[in-house]
Amino acid sequence: MSSLTVTDEQISAVKPKVIQPVWVRVMHWTNAFAMILMILSGWQIYNASPLFGFSFPRDYTLGGWLGGALLWHFAAMWLLMINGLAYLITGFASGRFRKKLLPITPSGVLHDVRAALTFKLGHDDLSVYNYVQRTLYAGIIVVGVLIVLTGLSMWKPVQLHWLVTLFGDYPTARYVHFFCMAAICAFLVIHVLLALLVPKSLRAMIIGR
Amino acid sequence: MAKRSFLIPGVDKRLLIKDSLKVMPDVTRRRFIAGGASLGALTLLTGCDVVDSSSADTLLAKVSKFNDAVQDFIFNPDALAPTFPESAITKPFPFNAYYDLDDAPDVDGEAWKLEVRGLVDNKKSWTLPELYKLPQFTQITRHICVEGWSAIGSWTGTPLRDFLKLVGADTRAKYVWFQCADKDGYNSPLDMRTALHPQTQMTFKYANEILPRAYGFPMKIRVPTKLGFKNPKYVVSMEVTNDYKGGYWEDQGYNSFSGS
Numbered sequence: 132m133s134s135l136t137v138t139d140e141q142i143s144a145v146k147p148k149v150i151q152p153v154w155v156r157v158m159h160w161t162n163a164f165a166m167i168l169m170i171l172s173g174w175q176i177y178n179a180s181p182l183f184g185f186s187f188p189r190d191y192t193l194g195g196w197l198g199g200a201l202l203w204h205f206a207a208m209w210l211l212m213i214n215g216l217a218y219l220i221t222g223f224a225s226g227r228f229r230k231k232l233l234p235i236t237p238s239g240v241l242h243d244v245r246a247a248l249t250f251k252l253g254h255d256d257l258s259v260y261n262y263v264q265r266t267l268y269a270g271i272i273v274v275g276v277l278i279v280l281t282g283l284s285m286w287k288p289v290q291l292h293w294l295v296t297l298f299g300d301y302p303t304a305r306y307v308h309f310f311c312m313a314a315i316c317a318f319l320v321i322h323v324l325l326a327l328l329v330p331k332s333l334r335a336m337i338i339g340r
Numbered sequence: 341m342a343k344r345s346f347l348i349p350g351v352d353k354r355l356l357i358k359d360s361l362k363v364m365p366d367v368t369r370r371r372f373i374a375g376g377a378s379l380g381a382l383t384l385l386t387g388c389d390v391v392d393s394s395s396a397d398t399l400l401a402k403v404s405k406f407n408d409a410v411q412d413f414i415f416n417p418d419a420l421a422p423t424f425p426e427s428a429i430t431k432p433f434p435f436n437a438y439y440d441l442d443d444a445p446d447v448d449g450e451a452w453k454l455e456v457r458g459l460v461d462n463k464k465s466w467t468l469p470e471l472y473k474l475p476q477f478t479q480i481t482r483h484i485c486v487e488g489w490s491a492i493g494s495w496t497g498t499p500l501r502d503f504l505k506l507v508g509a510d511t512r513a514k515y516v517w518f519q520c521a522d523k524d525g526y527n528s529p530l531d532m533r534t535a536l537h538p539q540t541q542m543t544f545k546y547a548n549e550i551l552p553r554a555y556g557f558p559m560k561i562r563v564p565t566k567l568g569f570k571n572p573k574y575v576v577s578m579e580v581t582n583d584y585k586g587g588y589w590e591d592q593g594y595n596s597f598s599g600s
Contacts, residue, residue: 156523180487197487198593205595288484289421289565291600301482301490
């Protein structure tokens with residue numbers, strides 16, 4: 132099966148087993164919602180004092196001005212953090228991370244990246260992640276943890292000064308926070324694009340099978 | 341399965357919210373529902389008009405209050421801000437205000453007096469030479485602006501708590517409220533716990549020189565545990581009070597706690 136297109140026979144051949152359990156689906160969409168709120172309000176906050184020579188277009192920001200964006204950012208952070216924590220705990224405790232994301236071997240990643248770039252990476256069994264998926268999904272979890280930790284450092288640099296020290300200093304934490312956002316946006320583009328290319332994966336994330 | 345009102349094919353918004361609510365802790369859930377913006381907030385993904393709606397504003401205001409309570413509960417208000425060596429000082433230290441430097445208050449130091457009002461035993465006004473005689477200390481700390489930028493500076497002056505003791509302030513009062521000479525009348529409230537913080541300072545010098553006009557001559561209140569807008573410059577009066585009198589930025593929507 133070296134094609135990305137899926138025939139009807141293939142679909143009917145797949146037994147209707149649950150690919151994405153309900154907790155994964157709920158947390159996935161909760162995270163997607165919280166993440167979009169965080170990114171859009173974050174862009175407005177960035178615009179108040181840009182790190183680089185550009186600002187985000189106002190139409191793609193949330194909050195209207197810095198004060199409003201901060202309110203959104205500090206509200207959505209609860210959703211992001213509580214959901215993220217629940218996801219990490221459940222992911223580790225249920226063994227899902229171990230089963231789905233490990234092992235990640237360099238040779239496996241190389242092989243699947245080459246296959247993906249030549250459009251030869253199959254998705255016959257959605258319950259097994261290929262090495263590209265494993266790398267991206269494990270990587271984005273690490274980025275997610277980093278963006279929360281740098282966010283906390285910037286929110287409470289006096290109270291959590293030890294956390295700030297972990298990243299060097301306050302301005303560095305700000306840069307790391309920004310680059311994590313950029314990584315998440317890049318992930319989002321690839322992730323959505325691939326989900327649209329393999330619609331049954333999107334379906335699995337919605338109805339489970 | 342393909343109803344038009346669905347956000348994403350196959351996902352019922354109501355069911356999705358129901359599911360999301362299940363993973364929330366009880367308090368969050370109640371607040372989320374109480375805010376009434378749960379469904380409205382979700383339409384953000386599709387429509388966006390909810391951003392201006394009052395239900396979203398109400399919810400955000402409630403969460404902000406909730407955040408204040410959480411911060412109050414988990415953090416130690418007496419925690420010390422990190423200090424830095426002189427080599428770490430940011431040069432030049434930025435001037436920042438809602439007006440240009442040319443429009444900054446040009447206070448006459450000879451005529452200026454610090455007015456002390458409210459719940460204090462001694463309401464006498466203080467001249468600059470009188471204030472300069474008080475014991476002074478220097479601290480090098482990071483000034484962090486609500487906008488995100490930061491800079492390390494060296495400030496010298498008298499701990500506010502020593503001055504409050506000197507004038508016989510009722511330190512059980514809730515706030516010390518500062519008024520400034522900025523155009524449009526800058527003012528800002530400081531909670532008493534922060535006013536009594538050992539690093540909170542009535543600042544008379546920057547980098548060992550008399551405070552220049554750009555940084556708030558004749559007196560600034562330096563609060564290294566709070567964001568920059570809670571560090572008023574060009575101060576003309578302080579009032580010890582139990583009333584929340586608002587502030588220039590606080591009234592426009594910046595969180596009044598804004599502690600780092």
